[in-house]
Amino acid sequence: MNEKQLEVFAELAAWRSFSKTAHKLGISQSTVTKQLKSLEQELGSRLINRQTAALTEEGELVYEKAIEWLKEWRDLRKLCQKRGEKYTQTLRIGASTTPGTYFLPSICKECHNQFPHLRLNLYIDDSNNVLTLLSENKIDIAVVGTKSSSATIDMYPLWKDRLAVIGPPEADDDPVTHFSDLQSFSFVKRKQGSGTYQAVEIALSSWRGSLPELETAAVVPNTESLLSLVEAGIGYGFISELALPSAKARGCVFKGFLPYNRDFYIACSKSAQEMETAAAFKNAAEIWKTVYRKT
The missing domain is CATH 1.10.10.10 (Winged helix-like DNA-binding domain superfamily/Winged helix DNA-binding domain)
Structure with a gap:
């Protein structure tokens, strides 16, 4: 038969x-x-x-x-x-700078292992700009640190992240536990559109403070630039816990965590929900999360 x-x-x-x-x-x-x-x-x-x-x-x-x-x-x-088949479909992926640097590559690797025919186009920017691209259907899916209120975008919590305070190599390791502990330092800050900036603002508000109240030594577009300037002694900084191993490897001093856990989200436009490629990416992200938790 x-x-x-x-x-x-x-x-x-x-x-x-x-x-x-x-x-x-x-x-x-x-x-x-x-x-x-x-x-x-x-x-x-x-x-x-x-x-x-x-x-x-x-x-x-x-x-x-x-x-x-x-x-x-x-x-x-x-x-x-x-x-x-090889590279017969394209998935347009956006990411804010922290996930784009520290875990998007691992998700893309897992996605490629499962679907070797899939071509990945990556767009890395701050969370607000990435969500704008998603709402305009210029990308299909994204990983960001800011939640969208748009009715055309579905959000799925992926990872809870803590925000670390780091100092230059010559700093002491006394932990910061109050806003007053930060006020004597100057800071290398992320730009306002970033998810990290917004998360730090929320965290500091629970200490009855804000970022504008802290002296600004420099404003940078991403975590790697921030780490370079902190390493050079320009000032202190706030980074994702995911970047902490890199900071310590550069000699930066860990000063403690801020009192706030932020979420990283997978954001997907409703028009891309039924795409097989988008489903493959979400599945790869869940696999990454499971593996990372075991490390």
Whole structure:
């Protein structure tokens, strides 16, 4: 029994006509008869009444299974073809700078391992700009540290992050526990559109303070720039816990965590929800989260 036999039988059962079945499949009526006879011989049962082209009782049973098997076979062929293709689909991914630097590469690797045919286009910017790109359908999916209120964007919590206070290599390691502990320092700050800036503002408010009240030594676009300036002794800084190993490797001093845990989100436009590629990315992100928690 093969796919061609089942396909001919299924069409014949649907059309109840040898001539219409032959026309639909682009084959001769004799080929239709031959395929049907071969299937009947293999199963040991008459499946179609030759006079009326109606299904026999056995034919009804075989028809039901044939439809299921044909669908499964076509789905399997489609899946195998996709696995064998290279770069035939594109997923446009946006990320704010912290996830874009510290865990998006791992998610992309997992996504590529599962779907090697997938081409990834990456856009790294602050959270507000990335969400704007998403709302304008210029990207399909994103990882950001700010929650969107847009009705066209769905948000899925991915990771809870703590915000660390770091000082230059010559700083002491006395922990900061109050806003007053920070007021004697100058800071290398992230720009206002970043998720880190907004999260630090929320954290400091619980200490009855704010970022504008702290002296500004420099404003930078990303965490790596901030680490370089703190390492050089320009000032103190606030960073994601994910960046803490890198900060310590540069000789920066860990001063403690702010009293606030922020969320990183997967953001997906509603128009991209049904995309197989977007689903693959979300699945890869969940795998990354599971693996990272074990490390």
